[in-house]
Amino acid sequence: MSDSSPIFQLNGVTQQFGRLTALMEINLTLYPGERVALVGSSGAGKSTLLRLLNGTLQPSQGEIWALGYNLSQISTQRLRQVQRQIGTVYQQFHLVDNLRVIHNVNAGHLGRWSLFKAALSLLFPLEVETAHQALTQVGIPDKLYTRTDQLSGGQQQRVALARVLIQNPLVILADEPISSLDPELSREVIELLCQMSEQGGKTLVTSLHSVDFALRYYHRLIGLKMGRILFDSSATNVSSEMIDQLYKI
Numbered sequence: 001m002s003d004s005s006p007i008f009q010l011n012g013v014t015q016q017f018g019r020l021t022a023l024m025e026i027n028l029t030l031y032p033g034e035r036v037a038l039v040g041s042s043g044a045g046k047s048t049l050l051r052l053l054n055g056t057l058q059p060s061q062g063e064i065w066a067l068g069y070n071l072s073q074i075s076t077q078r079l080r081q082v083q084r085q086i087g088t089v090y091q092q093f094h095l096v097d098n099l100r101v102i103h104n105v106n107a108g109h110l111g112r113w114s115l116f117k118a119a120l121s122l123l124f125p126l127e128v129e130t131a132h133q134a135l136t137q138v139g140i141p142d143k144l145y146t147r148t149d150q151l152s153g154g155q156q157q158r159v160a161l162a163r164v165l166i167q168n169p170l171v172i173l174a175d176e177p178i179s180s181l182d183p184e185l186s187r188e189v190i191e192l193l194c195q196m197s198e199q200g201g202k203t204l205v206t207s208l209h210s211v212d213f214a215l216r217y218y219h220r221l222i223g224l225k226m227g228r229i230l231f232d233s234s235a236t237n238v239s240s241e242m243i244d245q246l247y248k249i
């Protein structure tokens with residue numbers, strides 16, 4: 001894959017859940033280093049699109065290419081290799097609450113570590129300095145040994161970001177990463193995500209309910225409405241009419 005090859009390409013992708021069509025005939029190309037926000041009402045298909053991109057969902061129709069591979073035609077082993085290059089951050093953090101922070105951060109190594117090493121690290125934490133550095137980058141270095149469920153929501157989302165830093169993927173997908181945070185923490189988390197994308201040259205795709213954040217921090221906005229792409233535009237070209245149309249019932 002050359003630097004300018006698409007990182008994702010979707011050709012005629014439709015996603016059905018029983019009789020419900022969550023996404024309809026999506027054609028989309030995303031390039032390395034792009035910062036893309038997915039916006040649209042609840043149920044528009046944003047999370048479904050992210051699950052298709054990280055290969056946790058297979059499309060009902062169409063093709064998904066990620067990092068040069070057609071996801072429905074590769075071996076399980078190759079799929080795991082591709083997925084190692086795609087880090088996902090979720091609204092509900094997806095952390096193990098009763099473990100200390102260091103173990104949740106070290107989960108970023110899991111795609112590379114053997115089962116033995118992973119089990120050993122639960123008893124005697126490995127790569128402590130690397131975990132500490134990642135936590136320093138997200139602003140909570142002192143929480144290394146705190147139990148995860150003793151942290152605030154904003155701090156837990158930072159732990160999830162530190163885990164992605166450790167995973168060091170080519171792509172970061174973030175599914176409504178700020179919906180359970182207050183406006184100030186939301187801004188900090190979005191700024192951290194953008195910083196991670198910018199410093200590492202990583203592609204960032206984020207689903208967001210806040211159009212303001214999308215316009216302020218992202219290069220490209222994709223407006224999804226009832227499973228279709230209503231617009232796909234640079235942030236500077238998104239007009240208030242386009243936003244009104246997106247949220248109009």
Ligand SMILES: Nc1ncnc2c1ncn2[C@@H]1O[C@H](COP(=O)(O)OP(=O)(O)OP(=O)(O)O)[C@@H](O)[C@H]1O
Binds near residue numbers: 022041046048207
């Ligand atoms: N596993 C599933 N089984 C059945 N229906 C599903 C499933 N996942 C999503 N859907 C449906 O697909 C549609 C799109 O859902 P999706 O979660 O992608 O929307 P969204 O834009 O992310 O919404 P929100 O902003 O509320 O998270 C919705 O109608 C949802 O109920």
